[in-house]
Amino acid sequence: MFKRLRTRQMKRYLITGASRGIGRAIAEKLAAADVTLLLHGRDTVALADTRKAVEPHCAQVILLIHDLAESSGVSDLIAEVGAQPIELLVNNAGVAVVKPFGEITQIEWEQTVGVNVTAPFMLTQHFVPKMPPGSSIVNILSIAARTGFANWSAYCMSKFALEGFSQSVREELRDRKIRVINLYPAATDTNIWDHIEGKWPRRKMISPKDVASAVAYALSRPADVALENITLSNLTGNL
Numbered sequence: 001m002f003k004r005l006r007t008r009q010m011k012r013y014l015i016t017g018a019s020r021g022i023g024r025a026i027a028e029k030l031a032a033a034d035v036t037l038l039l040h041g042r043d044t045v046a047l048a049d050t051r052k053a054v055e056p057h058c059a060q061v062i063l064l065i066h067d068l069a070e071s072s073g074v075s076d077l078i079a080e081v082g083a084q085p086i087e088l089l090v091n092n093a094g095v096a097v098v099k100p101f102g103e104i105t106q107i108e109w110e111q112t113v114g115v116n117v118t119a120p121f122m123l124t125q126h127f128v129p130k131m132p133p134g135s136s137i138v139n140i141l142s143i144a145a146r147t148g149f150a151n152w153s154a155y156c157m158s159k160f161a162l163e164g165f166s167q168s169v170r171e172e173l174r175d176r177k178i179r180v181i182n183l184y185p186a187a188t189d190t191n192i193w194d195h196i197e198g199k200w201p202r203r204k205m206i207s208p209k210d211v212a213s214a215v216a217y218a219l220s221r222p223a224d225v226a227l228e229n230i231t232l233s234n235l236t237g238n239l
Helices: 002-007 021-030 044-057 071-081 106-130 153-176 191-195 208-220
Strands: 011-015 035-041 060-065 088-091 136-140 179-185 229-232
Touching (some): 088 106, 106 153
16 A cells, blocks of 8 residues: 555646636545645635645645736746646636626726636647646636627637637647546536626526536546536526
């Protein structure tokens, strides 16, 4: 038993948007003795809470405090992760601007593109060349990657864009045995709803833990099996 622990290969997982919600739930689900978790977020206090939750269960936790709305923030994150390869990239960080399209400012539009599209692009482009066969990229998309919703034009635009990008990358990486796993949750009960006007039936929403369980299940499949597209809906219909 002692020899197994000593020879166990250590893995590095990078999860963006791990301060709370889906990102935190994924970090908690994937924490293991042979895993170093690289956890990104902007909220220092909330990210520290995630660290407390996962640290007893994994080899090491590294916190990455950067704003992905700016390409310089993505570059700084990449530099901090360092040259050692990662085996898993979870593109989870996201922002949502919810208002009529005529009221969306250019700054809001560009921030949405920066966090939801450009950051996953830059991270994928940088880390993939060193990823070993059997590695995975997980993109947390949304049912909004397939359907437009009134007042969600900026958000839907960004998810549609990430959908197209990730599908193309998937085909490019098949020969390298790197899986690209896309998740499409319906409305999920996270803090994003705290900042959106209106009454939302949060008790009927999907739990972040359910999304994390789907991620863990997809990653647990044999290396030659790709569970590529996972849609999570609630029984009362998509919210």
